[in-house]
Amino acid sequence: MDNFTAERKLVADACRVLAARDLAPGFLGHVSLRVDGERLLVRCRxxxxxxLAWTTAEDIRLIGLDGSPGARGELDGWTAPHELPLHTAVLRRRPDVAAVVHAHPENVVAADLAxxxxxxxxxxxxxxxxxxAAGGVPVYPxxxxxxxxxxxREMTAALGDRPVVLLRGHGLTSVAADVPRAVLQALSVDRxxxxxxxxxxxxxxxxxxPPEDLAELPDLGPGLTDIAWRHELEAGGH
Structure with missing residues (x-):
């Protein structure tokens, strides 16, 4: 049976990056990764x-979309996050999404409240x-x-087909086809x-x-995403 060793490490690294960049400086926040049609890996208590700054692969547990253990022993001694429905609702509604990041960046909360x-x-x-940003970042009020x-379901309705939704007085949710992109999107919104x-x-x-300047900005492609992710890992993600 696949224990998803590499995937658990990836999710743990993402949690540590969020903490290193002060998007999840305490113990609140979580990252998940869909592994098949019925299960996800998610940071648990x-x-x-x-x-989050000290998250290890052991903290990343396999859970069913219904909240049950994804395999024998997965929740023995661990508790799923209270906001597990935030992850599972997105994964059910968005087949294009495999990774969900929920964080509490103070800059984002303050700017929205202002x-x-x-x-x-x-x-x-x-x-x-x-x-x-040009595509729009909706707000769940x-x-x-x-x-x-x-x-x-209310939050995912506010998210719609966008990659990020702000949660007023709370934080943000960032979604993507992979974990690095979901994290990097959250970092961009915080910036x-x-x-x-x-x-x-x-x-x-x-x-x-100006629109003419925006039109001149190229798609940097996956190569730059890979470099950006490696940078974040070296900067404090592990």
Whole structure:
């Protein structure tokens, strides 16, 4: 039987990257990865919980979409996150998604509460982030713990077909076909929020990148994504 050794390490590394970049600086937040039609790997609460910065592959457990253990012993001594429905609702609704990141970045929460939408305010500074912002980042307006199926359906409805949704007074959810991309998207949104707060704090006015400049920003392709992910791992992800 496949124990998903590499996949567990990948999810654990993602948790550590989120912590290293202050998107999940404490013990709240979780990352999941779909492994087949009925099961996912997700960071769970373990017997020696220390927070995301110290996540190990052992903390990543195999769980069914219904919340049951994905294999014998998977939840012995571990507890699934309260917001497991957040993950499973996305995976059920979005067949294009394999990875779900839920984090609590303070910049994102503060910018949203200040009325600052995530907008394409920069260009080549972060090309994937500029394109993500230009496509729109929706907001789920309830600051609730997404621990029930009805609340999770509300959040996924707000997400729609977009890669990221902000959760007002809470954080964000980022979804993608793979774990690195889901994490990197969350980092881009945090960067956009942080710079928006800095511009406004300095007395400036937020302006979107002109359409003609946005059109000049190329798709950097998977090679740059791979480099960005390796950078994050070396910067503190493991």
């Amino acid at each position: 373990g017997p020696h919980e220390r927070g 009325g600052l939408a995530i907008r394409p305010i920069f260009g080549s500074f972060d090309i994937p982030g500029a394109h993500l 309830r600051g609730v713990l997404i621990r029930t199926a009805p609340l999770a 956009l929020a942080r710079l928006a707060l800095a511009v406004v704090s300095a007395g400036g006015v937020l302006r979107d990148l």
